[in-house]
Amino acid sequence: MNPAAPIQATFDDLGTSLADVTFVVLDLETTGGSATDCRITEIGAVKVRAGAVVGEFQTLVNPGEPIPAFISVLTGITDQMVARSPRIDSAMPAFLEFIGDSVLVAHNAGFDITFLKVNCERLQLDWPGNQVLDTVHLARQLVTRDEAPNHKLSSLARLFGATTTPDHRALHDARATVDVLHGLIERVGNLGVHTLEELRSYTRRVSPDQRRKRFLADSLPSAPGxxxxxxxxxxxxxxGTSIDIKRRVRSYFTASEQRSRMAEMVRLATSVTPIVCHTTLEAQVRELRLIAEHKPRYNKRSRHPERAMWLKLTVEAFPRLSIVREVRDDGATYAGPFGSRAVAEQAVAAVHEVLPLRQCTTKLSRKGTGAACALAELGRCGAPCTGSQSEDDYARLARTAADVLAGDGHVVLDALDRRLQSLAAGERFEDAAVVRDRMLALVRAAARAQRINPLAVSPELVAAAPTPAGGWEFTCVRYGRFAGATVCPPGADPRSYIEALRDSAEHVARPAAPVPAAHPEETEKVLRWLEQPGVRIVEIDGTWTCPVGGAVGARDALEPLLAAAREVTGFEESTALRRRAG
Incomplete structure (x- = not known):
C-alpha cells in the first residue's frame, strides 16, 4: 500500500496554552435560585489573560419585579438601587459583546450559565456557546479538607489570599474568583497541566504518572490510522484505531479515559507507534490483523479469531453434524463461525429439533448392520445404522440440513417457528425460550455464512465511496480479504487510480470455501463498509447475490424477540412469547 501524504499538525491538535487563553470570570446576583422563575439583578465580570486583568464589566439590572427581602439582606441590593438601572434586554447584549469568544469561568458555573442561557432564550438572542470552566470542580480535585473546610468561594479566597473579599456583590465575587482561578492554575501547572484542554478535563483520577506520559503523543501524526x-x-x-491518531492517543492521558485497565496500560507504556492509513476501513482492518497477530494483553476483543468454531455437515454415506475448528476444501457444507462451542452446540440442537439426522459418531456402512439407539426408538432418528432408512431417504434429510447451513433453510426454520409457537401457546415458556435461543444461534451462523459467501468466492471486487472533500476512496477486496486502498482527489481521473490499486494490491490465493481468505471478522467489516450509503461496486470478478427470504431475514425477525426478552423477566417474558405465538 502506498504511504499516505503527511498531514501537518494544527495548533488545536497540540492544545491551547493557558497563557494564550482569554478568560472572563463572571458572577451574577439574582432574585432567587430558579433561572426560569427568578431574574438577574447584577452582572459582574473580569477579563484576564496570561494572569493580567485586561477589562471589567459591571452593571446592576432592573429585574422588573420586587427583590425579596432576604435577597436584599444577603446581597445588599435593594429595589431603590436598581430602579434606574437598565433592564436585562439592554444589559445582556452588552455583556455578550464583552465576553466575545473567551472561556467563561464561574464558581458553581452551572448556576450562572443557566441564568444567562435562559435570559438569552427569553430575549431571542443566540447563546454563543463559549467553553466553560467551573472553579468548584477544579477545587474539589485540588483542595483537601485539611486546607479548607469546604469549597465555598469565601473559603477558597482565604486559602489563596484573594485581594478582594467576596460579599455577594457580582464584581467583588468575580474578582475573588480570579484569584482563586490563578491559585488553582498554579497548582495544576506543578502537575504538568499547561493547556486549556487538560485544565477543563482535569481530575485527580488521572495519576501524575499517567499525566506525565502525554509526551508520547507529541510526535504522532494527525491522520487516520x-x-x-x-x-x-x-x-x-x-x-487501537482512530481518524486522528494524535488526538486519540492524547485522550489516554486525560480524564476522558476512565477505563481502569487503560490507566494501568499507560503506566507500562514507553512508546506509541503510529501506522497511517489511506482510509478508515484500512485502519480497522490493520487493527484486527495486528490484534490477532500480537494478542496484546489490554485488548479484549478479536485476540483469538483462530478459536472460532464451525458447524460441518460431513461428507459420507449418512452425513451428520459436527463441530470443528478448521474448514477444509473437502466438499462438506459449513456454517459459522461461532464464538464458542456452547453456541455451536445450540445450533446443532436446533437442527436436530426438526430433522431426524443421526447423532452418533460411528462411521456407518451402507448395509446398515448395527443396532438401533434410543433416539431411533423415540422417533428422533431414522436408524440408518440398522438398514431401516435407505441412503436415498437419508440424503433428502442431509440436503435439507445443507440448505439451512448455507442460509436457505426455510423448511427447517418454519418447522422451528411452529415448534416455538406451539410451546408458547401451551405456556411452556422456558422450553420456548430454549428453542428460541437455539433457533437464533442457527440463523445467526447461517446468515453470517450467507453474507460472507459472495465475497469469499469472488477473486476480486473494487468498490468506491465518496470522500468529504469531493474525491473517492477505492478499496480492493480479494476472496473476502482487504487487499488495498487508495484515495482519488477531486477532479482527478479515477480510472488511473483504480488500475494502480489493482496492480499494487495484495495477491490473495483462493481459500477453501466458504471461508474467506481473511478472518471472518475482517470480511464482515468489509461487508459493513460496502453496505454504507453511497458505496458502489466499480468492478467485480464474481457474483454479488443475497437470496430473498434467506437466513438474514429470519435472523432480523428473531433478534428483536430476544432483545425484548432480555428486558423482561417472569410473566413479562411469557407475555412476549405469547405475542409471538399469536
Missing part, C-alpha cells in the same frame, strides 16, 4: 502502545521491550500492550 492505527496506534500501538508498546512496553519497554517493544511488545504491543494495546492496539
Amino acid at each position: 492505527v496506534y500501538v502502545f508498546k512496553d519497554e521491550h517493544d511488545r504491543p500492550l494495546y492496539i
Whole structure:
C-alpha cells in the first residue's frame, strides 16, 4: 500500500496554552435560585489573560419585579438601587459583546450559565456557546479538607489570599474568583497541566504518572490510522484505531479515559507507534490483523479469531453434524463461525429439533448392520445404522440440513417457528425460550455464512465511496480479504487510480470455501463498509447475490424477540412469547 501524504499538525491538535487563553470570570446576583422563575439583578465580570486583568464589566439590572427581602439582606441590593438601572434586554447584549469568544469561568458555573442561557432564550438572542470552566470542580480535585473546610468561594479566597473579599456583590465575587482561578492554575501547572484542554478535563483520577506520559503523543501524526502502545521491550500492550491518531492517543492521558485497565496500560507504556492509513476501513482492518497477530494483553476483543468454531455437515454415506475448528476444501457444507462451542452446540440442537439426522459418531456402512439407539426408538432418528432408512431417504434429510447451513433453510426454520409457537401457546415458556435461543444461534451462523459467501468466492471486487472533500476512496477486496486502498482527489481521473490499486494490491490465493481468505471478522467489516450509503461496486470478478427470504431475514425477525426478552423477566417474558405465538 502506498504511504499516505503527511498531514501537518494544527495548533488545536497540540492544545491551547493557558497563557494564550482569554478568560472572563463572571458572577451574577439574582432574585432567587430558579433561572426560569427568578431574574438577574447584577452582572459582574473580569477579563484576564496570561494572569493580567485586561477589562471589567459591571452593571446592576432592573429585574422588573420586587427583590425579596432576604435577597436584599444577603446581597445588599435593594429595589431603590436598581430602579434606574437598565433592564436585562439592554444589559445582556452588552455583556455578550464583552465576553466575545473567551472561556467563561464561574464558581458553581452551572448556576450562572443557566441564568444567562435562559435570559438569552427569553430575549431571542443566540447563546454563543463559549467553553466553560467551573472553579468548584477544579477545587474539589485540588483542595483537601485539611486546607479548607469546604469549597465555598469565601473559603477558597482565604486559602489563596484573594485581594478582594467576596460579599455577594457580582464584581467583588468575580474578582475573588480570579484569584482563586490563578491559585488553582498554579497548582495544576506543578502537575504538568499547561493547556486549556487538560485544565477543563482535569481530575485527580488521572495519576501524575499517567499525566506525565502525554509526551508520547507529541510526535504522532494527525491522520487516520492505527496506534500501538508498546512496553519497554517493544511488545504491543494495546492496539487501537482512530481518524486522528494524535488526538486519540492524547485522550489516554486525560480524564476522558476512565477505563481502569487503560490507566494501568499507560503506566507500562514507553512508546506509541503510529501506522497511517489511506482510509478508515484500512485502519480497522490493520487493527484486527495486528490484534490477532500480537494478542496484546489490554485488548479484549478479536485476540483469538483462530478459536472460532464451525458447524460441518460431513461428507459420507449418512452425513451428520459436527463441530470443528478448521474448514477444509473437502466438499462438506459449513456454517459459522461461532464464538464458542456452547453456541455451536445450540445450533446443532436446533437442527436436530426438526430433522431426524443421526447423532452418533460411528462411521456407518451402507448395509446398515448395527443396532438401533434410543433416539431411533423415540422417533428422533431414522436408524440408518440398522438398514431401516435407505441412503436415498437419508440424503433428502442431509440436503435439507445443507440448505439451512448455507442460509436457505426455510423448511427447517418454519418447522422451528411452529415448534416455538406451539410451546408458547401451551405456556411452556422456558422450553420456548430454549428453542428460541437455539433457533437464533442457527440463523445467526447461517446468515453470517450467507453474507460472507459472495465475497469469499469472488477473486476480486473494487468498490468506491465518496470522500468529504469531493474525491473517492477505492478499496480492493480479494476472496473476502482487504487487499488495498487508495484515495482519488477531486477532479482527478479515477480510472488511473483504480488500475494502480489493482496492480499494487495484495495477491490473495483462493481459500477453501466458504471461508474467506481473511478472518471472518475482517470480511464482515468489509461487508459493513460496502453496505454504507453511497458505496458502489466499480468492478467485480464474481457474483454479488443475497437470496430473498434467506437466513438474514429470519435472523432480523428473531433478534428483536430476544432483545425484548432480555428486558423482561417472569410473566413479562411469557407475555412476549405469547405475542409471538399469536
